[in-house]
Amino acid sequence: MDNRPVYINKHTNLLELEEHIYHLVDAEVPNVYRNLFPYDEVPKVAFNNRVVPHNMPDDIWITDTTFRDGQQSRAPYLPEQILTMYDYLHKLGGPKGIIRASEFFLYSKKDRDAVYKCMERGYKFPEITSWIRANKKDFELVKDIGLKETGILVSCSDYHIFYKMKMTRKECMNYYLGVIRECLEMGVSPRCHLEDITRSDIYGFVIPFCLELMKLQDEYKIPVKIRACDTMGYGVNFSGAVIPRSVQGIIYGLVTNANVPSENLEWHGHNDFYKAVVNSTTAWLYGACGVNCSLFGIGERTGNTPLEAMVFEYAQLKGTLDGMDTTVITELAEYYEKEIGYRVPSRTPFVGRSFNVTRAGIHADGLLKNEEIYNIFNTEKLLNRPVMVAVSNSSGLAGVAHWINAYFQLKEERRVDKNCELVIEVKKWVDEEYESGRVTTITDAELIQCIDGICKKIGVNLI
Template identity: 65%
Template sequence: MLEFSKRTNTLEQSACKYSLQDVKEPNLYRHLFPYDSIPRIPFNHRLVPMHVPDEIWITDTTFRDGQQARAPFTVKQIVDLFDLLHKLSGPNGVIRQSEFFLYTDKDKEAVRKCMERGYQYPEVTSWIRASKKDFELVKEMGVRETGILVSCSDYHIFKKLNMTRKQAMDMYLSVVKMALEYGIRPRCHFEDITRADFYGFVVPFAIELKKLMDESGIPIKIRACDTLGYGVSYPGVALPRSVPGIIYGLRHFAGIPSELIEWHGHNDFYKAVTNSATAWLYGASAVNCTMLGIGERTGNCPLEAMVIEYVALRGDTNGMDLSVITEIAEYFEKEIGYEIPPNTPFVGRNFNVTQAGIHADGLLKDEEIYNIFDTGKILKRPPRVAVSQHSGLAGIAHWINSYFGLEGENAIDKRDPVVIKLKELVDKEYAQGRTTVMSDGELEDMLKQIAPDFVERFKKE
């Protein structure tokens, strides 16, 4: 059967209809996931079309998935971070939702205080167990959308739930119907989708959810959960690991619209950011993230990374205040005591710091030579130089200028006597066997020895 597609303005064959394959033995894809070896990446060289949605956005799970791998936040910390999410998101809801637990008194208090803020964005959503009591709790709290775990690989269905595929699907559908009866928007978390039988379970289940959505008039979201980070974005890669194939299949074969598809990826194989961006490109409107990528094992997709990726793909910030990324990082370190690895992109203290003398010389002449973008303007994090035995005169001059905020005619050159004297003291340190970089405090003390008037004149308030 042929149908005219308004998206492509061409005639297209209507999608095949897939039925549940209720197998007796689990399909564990042992040829791909041998367990005693590195998982394999299969190719079938089939390409699906890119289908970027009209709108793309970010959702947050810092207070749910992210919090599972660290000491729980206090209520104040949750509210403060929620405020920063709102500030970063801007008026257009680029960061559209934030997900919470509802179980403890502290969870409930945090949700109430965040909802009392009255923000349109991010919307407060929840995650619950599949029970009537939990649905009543969601209703009582006034939360309009909740996540529901619907594990979809045979690893989970057969090994964790001890069910058949049909039994699992029937149970999941009954839970979704319960949510609809309460007037709550369900968000179905397709756990372990990158090890699931896509055409034998995922698509048939999604088709049934689409039927319930059409009958009830209540939108049902699908969160495609790459639980162990197995997703791959390469062209021509085969299911079940293909991120393009998963997103295309949910749209094309199950009829799920882009605005109801969300990607949730983990970083076990260093692919969280690329896979999330790929999900956007192939038709998912939402990608699910955590601040700083916190989460169990290797963590979730970092929210700040997808904020930057959003701007790179769309060409503008859509109202976001990117400098809040730096505020979030500072809050985690100063108020929460979380140690961010120093070389973490955008948020680590050394992400735009150079130690090489030749690079420092380039920065001194024009920071654009060695800085990824205007980090001072965009993130309120100007590039800096870490002083070590490799810094040279240029590196020390750059450190002085950046540390004291010297610009224009006040900036000093690498031939300045102050720079030369400071380098002599630094060289002496390393000649005595030092191996670590110099701290700001040490360098300032050295400057006080050789040029007290200089320090007094330019010392920051």
């Protein structure tokens, strides 16, 4: 007889049958899903056509790992640089604090100096959190600095449990639970980083482990957060795909079967298979309140989910920016280039130099008539980046005119069109360049020099 209780799901207002409790499967040999991950072949995506419902929380947010995962893949930032970027993140997140938290290393004096400088700002958001090794000395460091939360690595796939940690699942779980209990004894909220979750045994290890973590949360009355880490970028958002690769399947299991509250759950994705953004959005749609990102996607190997991408994913899902100041994204890109010496690849959406630059002459003609035809949104308003046209042999008169208007930011009454003498003369020079064998795009510096000479010749002043 099935005597499981029936209860109301407060999110869907539907009666549901309580799931069975999932117990640890203490496997004797590791389950590495060789059928899905044959190392000498491309990983496979399999389907069982089991689908789960959308379950987007009322509130969703972004957390930042620029100063943790982002720093693992590049030269360390200086404390002054971290402070400036932290200020930018605060401004970008807006009055509602959509960028909810930012995590920091604590190991070196330089790391701690950066934390102290940021704490002095007194911002509520982004909340300053840490990432530490799982030992008592590091827990004491977190508490001494005055942080309320820290991330702790709890790798969850058999690849890590058996091959790296040299433990059984039961030994590993007991070790993790002991570490988390030590953290809670210090009064610090643990954020459990479930590393390599997309190659783990979800119902044989992850769900039973998270059920135990939720018991600790009830015992200590301190939030125990879960970060689902797609460490290798294997997650997929396809409906009906099998776990452990199914993002929605993982999130559903954590929320429904492991009783993890949505506000305690976030997704941390990597971009090895170009899916970091869509997988993060999927995590939101199926029950995670948080997605963990880094600026411009800078992170291990192919990088993390770009923070700026999720700002615009948020706006598309919610229908509003909720006060986020997206012009800060452009300011951050300029800061990285001028002060840090890092140039974002030119075709990177929202921040690359060429993301809203068109090179085709027929497109330029359309832009000149109405920029909405070939621009994704009002990039000048939202990013302080007017739409641009690169000048080449295919740009035509319209392309030259548009470049002049955009570069010199000419107001309506002073804008030039393709019949203007200046435009015609510049177009002649461009044609001569390509007739003499040139194959590259005309640079901004070359155009400025050419325009300056023609303006002096015909008596025009664009300034």
